[in-house]
Amino acid sequence: MTQMSLLPRPNQAQLERNQALSAQIIAKIAQARGFLRFDDFMRAALYTPGLGYYSGPSEVFGAVGDFVTAPQISPLFAQCVAAQWRRWFAQMAADQAQVTEFGAGDGRFAGQILALLGDEVRSYNIIELSGHLQRRQAQTIATLAPQQVNKVRWLNQLPDSLEGIVFGNEVLDAMPVRLFELQFDQQCGISVLERGVGVQNQDSTPLCMATQPANPLFAASVIEKLKCAIGPENSLASHYVSGYKSELGEESTGWVNAIAQRLSHGVLHLIDYGFAAAEYYLPQRSGGTLMCHYRHRSHEDPLQWIGLQDITAHVDFTAVAQAAMQSGLDLLGYTTQARFLMHCGLIEYAAAAMQTQSDIKQTVALNHGLQKLVSEAEMGELFKVIAFGKGASFAAIDSRDRSNRL
Numbered sequence: 001m002t003q004m005s006l007l008p009r010p011n012q013a014q015l016e017r018n019q020a021l022s023a024q025i026i027a028k029i030a031q032a033r034g035f036l037r038f039d040d041f042m043r044a045a046l047y048t049p050g051l052g053y054y055s056g057p058s059e060v061f062g063a064v065g066d067f068v069t070a071p072q073i074s075p076l077f078a079q080c081v082a083a084q085w086r087r088w089f090a091q092m093a094a095d096q097a098q099v100t101e102f103g104a105g106d107g108r109f110a111g112q113i114l115a116l117l118g119d120e121v122r123s124y125n126i127i128e129l130s131g132h133l134q135r136r137q138a139q140t141i142a143t144l145a146p147q148q149v150n151k152v153r154w155l156n157q158l159p160d161s162l163e164g165i166v167f168g169n170e171v172l173d174a175m176p177v178r179l180f181e182l183q184f185d186q187q188c189g190i191s192v193l194e195r196g197v198g199v200q201n202q203d204s205t206p207l208c209m210a211t212q213p214a215n216p217l218f219a220a221s222v223i224e225k226l227k228c229a230i231g232p233e234n235s236l237a238s239h240y241v242s243g244y245k246s247e248l249g250e251e252s253t254g255w256v257n258a259i260a261q262r263l264s265h266g267v268l269h270l271i272d273y274g275f276a277a278a279e280y281y282l283p284q285r286s287g288g289t290l291m292c293h294y295r296h297r298s299h300e301d302p303l304q305w306i307g308l309q310d311i312t313a314h315v316d317f318t319a320v321a322q323a324a325m326q327s328g329l330d331l332l333g334y335t336t337q338a339r340f341l342m343h344c345g346l347i348e349y350a351a352a353a354m355q356t357q358s359d360i361k362q363t364v365a366l367n368h369g370l371q372k373l374v375s376e377a378e379m380g381e382l383f384k385v386i387a388f389g390k391g392a393s394f395a396a397i398d399s400r401d402r403s404n405r406l
């Protein structure tokens with residue numbers, strides 16, 4: 001049985017969108033002379049207006065969608081983030097107390113944080129690529145924080161300058177990545193291939209993964225990245241096997257650079273799943289971290305149900321930190337989600353919430369959410385929190401920081 005036959009079948013309208021998007025991608029492959037770089041494929045699959053996974057009308061979040069994120073799992077997440085932001089806002093002038101959130105999902109985090117921080121926030125900007133999600137966010141915020149709606153604006157592009165707190169939860173993992181594969185040959189030594197998407201003559205599955213020799217610039221970036229990960233004194237051939245696959249998040253580091261250059265005074269605060277480079281590019285992680293999510297099932301084939309499934313890669317936090325610091329930001333800390341939330345008072349907030357629960361169902365839900373946020377087997381260890389500051393000595397995010405691992 002193929003992986004595809006194990007996944008639930010989309011409805012007719014979804015199938016039509018999938019076919020329309022696949023046809024556009026096939027045309028792009030033809031324009032690119034038979035080989036579409038994976039980052040270009042991923043951008044088309046996720047963000048083609050009206051058809052891409054995040055730009056189409058399908059529900060992606062929650063029980064009826066494909067995955068859940070921390071703000072949907074528990075209100076304790078926003079409570080803890082609000083506690084950290086209060087410390088940062090206390091170090092800013094009142095007119096700098098702005099938030100710019102990227103990829104605000106269903107709007108729950110924005111609504112919760114506005115309800116918690118109220119007048120402490122002067123304005124709340126959202127940069128959201130999907131028009132459908134923008135409408136959804138407006139409704140959620142109006143429900144959760146009706147007094148604060150007039151502070152919220154949706155921006156269609158990056159502003160020229162940023163102040164206050166710039167925030168993204170699970171945004172970097174949704175940015176397109178370039179894929180590579182290593183080949184070792186006794187005569188020629190190491191070569192780097194770029195992985196992308198091509199077409200094959202099969203009606204049922206017209207797209208296939210394809211490789212071509214990496215251009216010299218990309219090959220050099222891959223080799224430099226891997227050498228840094230294993231230590232420059234070690235040889236790639238003695239660490240990695242032929243066929244080793246992974247990815248480079250060039251778009252996310254470019255995005256961090258762009259934010260860092262625009263941030264004049266404030267904090268860039270990012271939460272996502274991933275590792276420092278040494279762990280990301282472990283020789284044992286020989287298939288990379290690319291993952292797809294479709295109706296709460298995870299698998300590794302990005303060519304299935306294009307436009308209907310999420311495609312994501314883990315974040316290389318070393319690359320993120322280097323990009324931010326090279327553009328003039330100070331690292332305020334790097335830690336796990338569990339440590340960050342505890343540092344912000346998670347246990348106290350959870351205990352207070354338990355006391356207000358009137359029925360057993362609510363207590364069980366609160367416990368379940370708490371467990372998901374911090375358990376090592378769930379989000380507690382895999383998810384990391386990183387923050388950078390500019391213009392002041394902003395407060396750190398954890399007393400037991402892991403920045404030395406970056």
Ligand SMILES: C[S@@+](CC[C@H](N)C(=O)[O-])C[C@H]1O[C@@H](n2cnc3c(N)ncnc32)[C@H](O)[C@@H]1O
Pocket residue numbers: 054069070071102103104105106109127128129130133168169170171174175255
């Ligand atoms: C996994 S969802 C996370 C949503 C939300 N932050 C949450 O925690 O529920 C990823 C979001 O990032 C957005 N995104 C990806 N790249 C972006 C970019 N360059 N600018 C703004 N949003 C972006 C996507 O459109 C999507 O809404």
